Amino acid sequence: MIIYRQISDLPAGLPHPVVTIGNFDGVHLGHRQVLSRVREEAQRRGGVSVVITFVPHPLQVLSPGVPLKLITTPAEKAALIAASEIDYLLEIPFDAAFAATPARVFVEEVLVGRIGVELLVIGYDYAFGRGREGEPELLRLLGERHNFSVELLNPVSNGTIVYSSTAVRRMVEHGDVKGVVAILGRHYCMAGEVVHGFHRGRTLGYPTANLKTEKDLVPCAGVYAVKVRLGDELFDGACNVGTNPTFANAKLSMEVFLFDFDRDIYGETICVYFIDRVRGEKRFPGVDALRQAIAQDVEHCRELLESATLIDCHTAETC
Incomplete structure (x- = not known):
């Protein structure tokens, strides 16, 4: 083209x-x-x-x-x-x-x-x-x-929702990243640079890649099962979107924990594909409770991603 x-x-x-x-x-x-x-x-x-x-x-x-x-x-x-x-x-x-x-x-x-x-x-x-x-x-x-x-051309719908950009925005903003695939035709993704954050993840035992992105359509706060593309490689992971209320942060952040991964990727570009939402954002009484919740989230994400197939523009039959 x-x-x-x-x-x-x-x-x-x-x-x-x-x-x-x-x-x-x-x-x-x-x-x-x-x-x-x-x-x-x-x-x-x-x-x-x-x-x-x-x-x-x-x-x-x-x-x-x-x-x-x-x-x-x-x-x-x-x-x-x-x-x-x-x-x-x-x-x-x-x-x-x-x-x-x-x-x-x-x-x-x-x-x-x-x-x-x-x-x-x-x-x-x-x-x-x-x-x-x-x-x-x-x-x-x-x-x-x-x-x-x-x-x-006539409108395209699934019998309930007319496919539109407005419908896609609404679903992503409400965290329905699984349901939006039926309208978007692929998993919603956000690409950006891996930057330094507060480095709390490593002290908790779950080092994260903090994403800096130019996109402003962000799924609502919570924990998501994600697949992450780094170059030609694809990894499973868990992504937290929110303000980390346990630590009383004010700024929204996106932190991705890549499973079975131990490399320095600061400054590199990754693309995060949102597969499903695990839970909403929650404030925990302390670090130990947070660490336990993260362990449960990671296990849940692993289970969800085990049978999940990434749909992007190059795999969707409709592209």
Whole structure:
């Protein structure tokens, strides 16, 4: 997949382009249906598939006072879109000036004038342009005028929950990292650098890797069974998310205890995949009680992970 970060960088006159537009935060199973449809139709036409998205997320510009915890970083999103075998990704810089662009102008200048779109595929609830005026009815009218088709895909659901980025965020924030796999299509993960912490884990007999990550969608406080990727290696472990109330810390931390592991990995990057939640955060009366609880947590995590299979973008059949 080729990535372009300016409209002007995208080659003009692409062969039989099939295009979709969206934020695609999380690239969940609903998104993947859109990407799959774009790819399949482009192949059928002997053309190319094009995904248009925006950086930063439009809500971060239009509603800066409303906190938005993104599921994926721009780099993760691009990697997931690439895994869906898309040909071109256009990441348009989004600012207040671009937000004021009428949908009609965007269609005529970018989709038609620059790309030469033949088919525009959009999700059931997506609209773009100034005031979200780029809705299906307007797009179909513009398609008739400029000789391109518009295909609106139905929502994807499991019969109870419609697959959406909002649903994924809600489940992760509530600690339902096991249940979210059915919507996300993979285990939720957080990557980051291993940094120094308080070094309490080693004194307790459970040395931990403290994760510094740029992602702000963090599962709620508690203990989780996790799998951890370090380079090409994969390890089982237990992860504590929280403020360590037994020690009255104020800052949220993520501490990972890797099973059967004894190496110095400070400064290295790891990716933590959340498999299941073991328990919520708890304050213990003292260090001995905490040490006993950690031993029980580790044993519980070992049992959960013994039969667990990691699902990431490279193992999920839907990628």
